[in-house]
Amino acid sequence: MTMANASPVFVRREMVAAQPAPPGATGATYWLRTKLFATPKDIVLTLLAIALIVYIVPGMIEWLFIHASWTGENRAACATIAQGGVLPDGQSGACWAFIGAKFQQFIFGRYPFDERWRPLLVMALFVILLIPMLLPKVPYKGWNALALFIILPIVAFFLLIGGSFGLPYVETPLWGGLMVTLILSFFGITVSLPFGIVLALGRRSELPVIKMLCVIFIEVIRGIPLITVLFMASVMLPLFLPDGWTFDKLLRALIGVSIFSSAYMAEVIRGGLQVIPKGQFEGADSLGLSYWQKMRLIILPQAIKLVIPGIVNTFIGLFKDTSLVSIIGMFDLLGIVTLNQSDANWSTPVTPVTGYVFAGFIFWLFCFGMSRYSAFMERHLDTAHQR
Template identity: 55%
Template sequence: MVGRYVQTEFIPASPPPILDRGIWHWLRKNLFSTPLNCVISIGLVFAITYIMVPLVNWLVVNAVWTGTDRQACTTVTQGGLMPDGWSGACWAFVKANFWQFIYGRYPDGERWRVNLTALVVIIINLPLLIPSVPLKIANALVSLFVVPVIGYFLLFGGHFNLPTVETQLWGGLLVTLTIAYCSITISLPLGSLLALGRRSKMPVVHLISVIFIETVRGIPLVAVLFIASVMLPLFLPQDMTFDKFLRALIGVALFTSAYIAEVVRGGLQAIPRGQYEAAEALGLGYVKTMLLVILPQAYSLVIPGIINVLIGMFKETSLVYIIGMFDLLGIVRQAIQQAQWSTPQTPLTGMVFIGLVFWIFCFGMSRYAHFIERRLNAPKVNGAEG
């Protein structure tokens, strides 16, 4: 008789009440949970509206999208959301100079070489960025040693019947991305070696690593670029020439490697001693222990720090403008000085365009880092990711 009154099946869960789900529940829980939160949320809405409406009006509504010279961007507004005497953003200026912003003064007939180099970089590095693709070590070696060689022959030329294009003609986004890519591929392995050297028990290796790291970290990047561009040729033989672009690239890479070294060293210090002992118990030597056991764990711990350094390095590539190299910032500032585009809106529009380009790349790097972090920290269920 007892079995009649015992529940043998679970009753399906009922949906939550209407007031505990949906957009209104989220708003009440996160923005209007207390009187103070209500005041703050309403104040922020008014502040954002006060700022965003004129900004959108300047960027889009009153913006000038077509035109061949400054006359298109000199429309004067009276009243409304914009200050008197101001028109919207002069996107016609960006449109007219867009390809110069991308390639600099690279010859028009040879720009296919830049496009091909970009395609090679994407094809080779895309599998490296996808966690599920195998052969990561081989892919990384190709990216580190093969891609720069291909880029040199394609961009600079002088071989395989390709005309030489001097680096003085390079400019715009081409220079920014080339310096950033080469600096990343050089600074990551070099910074890791410096981190291992600083923790080495060999006095000479330890001392050299400490001197390099502390010296470079104590000098601003502007000084490093100035030394590489102006002072270094003074110490070289008169018959020896050293391309300015290559000098700037090496300077940025060495500067970044010193900061990468300290980030990686922090990850190495966080690895428990038991990991070293386990590797020794398996009979692994120093190189295999570091490559297969220690460094992968250290990298997973310091991904935010590494990405932070690389984002900072990417933005600081604009400093090459001070040594006469026209990266994206330099080429836009040069275009702003054109008499045919001399308007009050042109400089601000150019700076907004630069900020937008840098934000897209930096935001992409940041989101990829978050993706890798979530994947590495995902719980494991029966040997597979949950």
Template identity: 65%
Template sequence: MQEHDISWVRTEMALAETAPRSQTGLGAWVRKNLFATPFDSVLTIIALLAVASFLPRILDWLFFSAVWTGTDRTACLTTEQGGQLPAGWSGACWPFVSGRFGQFMFGRYPMDERWRVVLTGILFILLLAPLLIPRAPFKKLNAILFFGVFPFVAFLLLVGGAFGLRYVETPLWGGLMVTLVISYVGIVVSLPLGIILALGRRSHMPIVKLLSVIFIETVRGVPLVTVLFMASFMLPLFVPPGTSFDKLLRALIGVALFASAYMAEVVRGGLQAIPKGQYEGADSLGLGYWPKMGLIIMPQALKLVIPGIVNTFIGMFKDTTLVLIISMFDLLGVVKQNISGDPTWATPQTAKTGYIFAAAIFWVFCFGMSRYSQYMERRLDTGHKR
């Protein structure tokens, strides 16, 4: 047999080479994301000019010309030296925020009992953090504690009336505390209820499908304000006469039902995106309906609609401000109440500062949820690689 020359064939793996300098570093990122095309360059320049025009004024109002100490509105009526604002104007009135910070966080919750709210918040963070960390151990136990045990512990701590704890009625609750309570209950209830409604809408049983469609379309066809009014004024009519129905509980039911209807449509979109072969493969394994949905279909569907789920959570978190119409004072409601009902701090600067503080709190929570959802999308993006 004639031998062939194979000297041109590589016998060792080529060593990895570093990427060209033009493709790495800050300069490459700027060229790729800000100046990739002439149109992108024009938009980038316009944006930079806008930022250069407004950002110094905003920073000046928020910090450099702001008032940091004072006991009443008079401290916020004069311009401090060194600012760029017109004479007779001051910047942000931060003494208002520091002086009313306790009310912004706890509402009218008794001061000597606020340690219970703080303890509840600490327990919430300690139980939630391991759930958000993918590699944290004891996930099942942690989930049981967070979703099954924590609500009862939180109710006992916040409401009291047992184990020597003073009873604190819910009309005294307010501020960020109410915002987080409503959001937590809405999120915990809306996701499983939305999954059930989505499965019901895709069910082959006519009665189940009809009831699911009626509920979803009815709730989605009215604004949250209407749902809150119905929960506040109509729901007590369906309970026996003389039954005490807490106002906060009515708001929790209204928000949870409203969010579950939107969540059902988000989940249904994920179910429709699953290829038919996945259903057929599960059937070929002899799986029943619930094992098929729980082990094969639903995990894939939920992974696909993470953005929609988090978007619903963010919308619900912001919509908690609407409970003000049924005389429940969340963070924004308490800020507004202190601005309009307290002549000690009645100035335009006080109002602007209070609303900016509330907006900053909402932004921090919403931005955190958004960033975490993006992290989970990247982590779970294993079946749809580009």
């Protein structure tokens, strides 16, 4: 058959329109069938999970809400069962009246009541600067970072401690509650990331002295618990200082927490650096970039993107570990909750449990927020699957 007798070739000039999903491949039924009841093992596990939820959740709801005491001025509000109800074990519900009465102490500690507008102002400034920093499309990230990590801590220092600009001086032993937890965690996060990067680069350095010093620092700090670091910073450090020299207790805690978290952050960053292919280093060298240009422009952006879960995991651990500052006589959120449980006016069997539930919920709220933002950033930076 000659080319003249060949059938004409049809060439489509436009894409085929999107077709609807096959019947039964969408909707709640499809999701249940594929996610929860796909295999016999999935069916058994799903039924066990449902049975566990049915067994636990109703009792929790009764204790937390239905039979809880919401208002009151002393332990009498929680010593009796609210709304006349009776729990299966005959105990009263949660004592939320205790949380309401002590709420400001849980947030500010013993910070003077008339001066609490100062930490509130610092919190407002922190939120105002943090939100645009977390949104990828907001411009001027460099100026935003400068205001958040450099200017805000300086302003917060003068606002919170006072003693200048006509503000009364408030000594740090009066600080406490969620305010101290946020200060310790924010300072630790801000310091640990850059110090961790420097330590990770130093551990991979080809200079023997730099590498040895970084390895010793990382391994020593990672080999001891945070309580030991805080104890050394608070109790042992003053023994080595000259007579008349002293450091504020909060400053000691900030230094101890930052040192501890920097060592762990260094290993997280080092893991990301080791994943980068050797070709990336060679390509940067072929462009004539200096060591710091190579790290800043090519290597570190890729390494940090790969270890975002590990970085956020370190941040979450640091946020929870701030409760250990009670070992040096400071009262963070958990410490101030525990301290107020000894108040005779609120001493009931349910008061400690209610306080711990409240503190646990606050910790969970912040940690869950960090984990969700981490997942968002992973999706945003996942260029390998973006089209």
